Amino acid sequence: MHKLWRHMGDEALGVEVREFSRLHVAPVADEIDETDRYPSELTTATALKGWNSLTLPKEYGGQGASLVEQLVIFEELSVGSAALGISLITNFQCQKVVQWFGSETLKQRFLPRYREGLCTSFSLTEPGRGSDIRSVDTVAHRVDGGWELNGEKAFITSGSAADAMIMLVQAPGGIALFEVPTDVPGATKVETRDAETFGLRNGPHVNLVLDKVRLPVDSLIGEEGKGLKQAMVTLSSSRVLAAGISLGIARAAFDQALLWAHERKLFGQTVLDFQGIQWYFAEAAAKIDAARALVYQAAADVEAGRDIQRSSSEAKLFASRVATEVADRAIQICGAHGTRVSSPFGRYFRDAKAYELAGGSSEVLKNTIAKSLHKSVSQTAG
Ligand SMILES: Cc1cc2nc3c(=O)[nH]c(=O)nc-3n(C[C@H](O)[C@H](O)[C@H](O)COP(=O)(O)OP(=O)(O)OC[C@H]3O[C@@H](n4cnc5c(N)ncnc54)[C@H](O)[C@@H]3O)c2cc1C
Numbered sequence: 001m002h003k004l005w006r007h008m009g010d011e012a013l014g015v016e017v018r019e020f021s022r023l024h025v026a027p028v029a030d031e032i033d034e035t036d037r038y039p040s041e042l043t044t045a046t047a048l049k050g051w052n053s054l055t056l057p058k059e060y061g062g063q064g065a066s067l068v069e070q071l072v073i074f075e076e077l078s079v080g081s082a083a084l085g086i087s088l089i090t091n092f093q094c095q096k097v098v099q100w101f102g103s104e105t106l107k108q109r110f111l112p113r114y115r116e117g118l119c120t121s122f123s124l125t126e127p128g129r130g131s132d133i134r135s136v137d138t139v140a141h142r143v144d145g146g147w148e149l150n151g152e153k154a155f156i157t158s159g160s161a162a163d164a165m166i167m168l169v170q171a172p173g174g175i176a177l178f179e180v181p182t183d184v185p186g187a188t189k190v191e192t193r194d195a196e197t198f199g200l201r202n203g204p205h206v207n208l209v210l211d212k213v214r215l216p217v218d219s220l221i222g223e224e225g226k227g228l229k230q231a232m233v234t235l236s237s238s239r240v241l242a243a244g245i246s247l248g249i250a251r252a253a254f255d256q257a258l259l260w261a262h263e264r265k266l267f268g269q270t271v272l273d274f275q276g277i278q279w280y281f282a283e284a285a286a287k288i289d290a291a292r293a294l295v296y297q298a299a300a301d302v303e304a305g306r307d308i309q310r311s312s313s314e315a316k317l318f319a320s321r322v323a324t325e326v327a328d329r330a331i332q333i334c335g336a337h338g339t340r341v342s343s344p345f346g347r348y349f350r351d352a353k354a355y356e357l358a359g360g361s362s363e364v365l366k367n368t369i370a371k372s373l374h375k376s377v378s379q380t381a382g
Contacts, residue, residue: 004254004255004258004285005251005288005292007072008068008071008072008075008292008296009068009069009071009072009296009299010068010069010072013069013072013073014072014076017051017072017073017076017077018076018079020045020049020076020077021076021077021079021080021081022080024042024045024080025042025077025080025081025084026079026080026081026252028042028081029080029081029083029084029344029347030344030347032081032083032084032201032202033081033083033201033347033351036196036201036202036203036204037202037203038087038119038158038160038161038202038203039081039083039084039087039202040117040119040161042081042084042087043084043087043088043091043117043119044117046073046077046084046088047114047115047116047117047118048115048117050062050063050115051073051077051088052088052091052092052114052115053091053095053111053114053115054069054070054073055067055069055070055092055096056095056099056111056114057099060099060107060108060111060112061111061112061114061115062111062114066299066303067237067240067241067299067300067302067303068296068299068300068303070092070241070299071240071241071244071295071296071299073088074088074089074241074244074245074248075244075245075247075248075251075292075295076248077248078244078245078246078247078248078249078252079248079249079251079252079255080248080252082199082200082245082248082249082351082355083200083201083202083351084202085241085244085245085248086157086158086200086202086245086358087119087158087202088241089157089238089241089242089245089359090119090120090121090122090157090158090162091114091118091119091120091158092237092238092241093122093166093234093235093238094120094121094122094164094165094166095110095111095114095120096234096237096238097122097166097177097221097230097231097234098110098111098166098179098221099111100230100233100234101177101221101222101226101230102179102221102222103218103221105218106179106218106219106221110164110179118163118164119158119161119162119163120158120162120163120164120165120166121156121157121158121159121162121164121165121166122157122165122166122234122238123153123156123159123165123166123167123168123180123208124153124167124168124231125153125154125155125156126138126151126152126153126154127152127154127207131360131361131363131364133168133228133231134175134228136168136169136170136175137151137152137170138150138151138152138153138167138168138169138170138210139151139169139170139171140169140170140171140172140176140178140220141172142172143214145214145216145217146214146215146216146217146219147171147178147214147215147216147217147219147220148212148213148214148215149167149169149178149180149210149213149215150210150211150212150213151169151210152207152208152209152210153165153167153207153208153210154205154207155195155205155207156205156206156207156208157200157202157205157358158202158203159189159203159204159205159206159207159208160189160191160203160204160206161203162182163181163182163183164179164180164181164182165179165180165182165208166178166179166180166221167179167180167208168227168228168231169227171220171224171225171227172224173223173224173225174224174225174226174227175224175225175227175228176220176221176222176223176224176225176226176227177220177221177222177227177230177231178215178219178220178221179215179219179221180208180210180213180215180219182208184213184214184215185213185214186210186211186212186213186214187208187209187210187211187213188208188209188211189206189207189208190206190207190208190209191204191206191207192207195207197354198350198353198354199347199349199350199351199352199353199354199355200350200351200354200355200358232309233308235312235359235360236302236308236309236312236313237302237308237312238359239312239313239315239316239359239360239365240295240298240299240302240311240312240315240316242316242320242355242358242359242360243291243294243295243298243312243315243316243318243319243320244295244299244319245355246291246316246319246320246322246323246352246355247288247291247292247295247319247323249323249327249348249351249352249355250284250287250288250291250319250322250323250326250327250352251288252344252348253323253326253327253330253345253348253349253352254281254284254285254288254326254330256330256343256344256345256348257281257329257330257333257334257338257345258272258281260333260334260337261277261281261333261334264334264337271333277333280329280332280333281333283329284325284326284329284330287322287325287326288322288326290318290322291318291319291322294314294315294318294319295315295318295319297311297315298311298312298314298315299315307372309368309369309371309372310368310369310372310373313360313365313366313368313369313372314365314369316355316359316360316365317362317365317366317369320352320355320356320362321356321362323348323351323352323355324349324352324353324356326352327345327348327349327351327352327353328349330345330348331345331346331349
């Protein structure tokens with residue numbers, strides 16, 4: 001089945017990750033989803049292989065690899081389990097914030113720990129704030145020896161396992177990003193039924209309540225007033241990887257449906273022999289191939305600094321939609337089998353749909369693309 005999809009990016013890396021995903025990730029994917037648990041055995045195994053810190057410079061324990069190589073890892077692992085993909089994406093987001101904007105002491109203290117399995121979350125959302133991240137209710141005040149933080153962050157992926165979070169906070173000089181260890185006095189993780197989602201289940205998305213949390217001076221990342229810009233730059237990069245997770249989901253749904261249609265016999269032939277069903281597969285294959293081309297191009301664009309916002313938003317917008325469409329079609333092809341709780345198709349559909357909202361909703365991404373088009377035409381028209 002895997003021969004259906006040619007390797008993109010570094011082929012040797014693709015072969016290695018594809019095999020790891022098939023042998024170690026796919027077999028536990030349904031159980032992770034069903035129990036909504038953080039897959040720490042898999043995140044530790046990928047950390048030891050250096051796959052969770054691939055793009056970090058060598059002096060911080062990384063391999064100085066490109067975003068395209070990181071994308072290969074996200075796509076292939078997410079064919080096995082999107083829950084593992086999102087467990088890795090929250091680490092990627094936090095390490096990029098620290099690498100790009102943190103002080104040297106913070107980099108030394110923080111980044112080498114990823115190789116040992118450090119788990120971190122990127123915390124922007126608040127109970128009363130969703131897409132509009134320009135409004136932040138969580139506040140930081142200066143105190144002797146550092147900062148005091150108060151407020152509550154919400155919907156935090158990987159939050160149940162996170163050792164630390166990178167958090168968007170309103171500081172006196174404007175919105176800023178802070179590094180917040182989760183075991184610091186005054187910080188409490190809260191898991192409610194509201195924190196459970198039907199898709200992308202890697203443990204409940206926790207809220208973190210901050211009550212007079214004291215942090216050292218270098219917990220502030222970069223400068224006050226720069227937090228929004230820093231978060232947007234980071235999201236632009238991670239959106240390409242989110243799109244890679246959607247590619248993985250689409251491929252998994254397609255592969256499983258094709259296998260089933262090849263084996264299921266009806267009216268003296270296989271389901272795959274029906275022309276109507278073949279057309280479903282042909283359409284889905286074309287969409288997945290188109291999405292892969294777009295997403296890998298976006299990774300190259302982001303790496304080269306070309307039209308980053310538009311490229312990464314188009315990649316996530318398109319790939320997340322394709323994944324939902326392919327998962328939907330896969331269920332249809334497989335008939336009642338597609339609806340079985342014991343089959344993986346419900347998981348594919350739920351994971352795919354959730355990624356049309358998480359990490360920037362499709363509507364917000366369309367706004368970003370339109371803004372870029374508007375800017376281009378204004379410059380062209382003069
Ligand atoms: C599975 C999952 C994981 C998540 N993980 C994290 C995480 O790790 N960290 C974190 O900080 N947050 C996380 N979130 C929260 C996520 O970032 C928000 O759900 C997302 O930003 C949208 O916010 P919202 O759900 O409150 O929707 P709202 O902002 O309330 O939007 C409601 C609707 O209005 C649309 N809309 C909003 N603004 C506009 C606009 N300007 N123009 C047109 N339409 C608009 C939206 O697209 C949506 O359809 C996660 C969410 C999910 C589902």
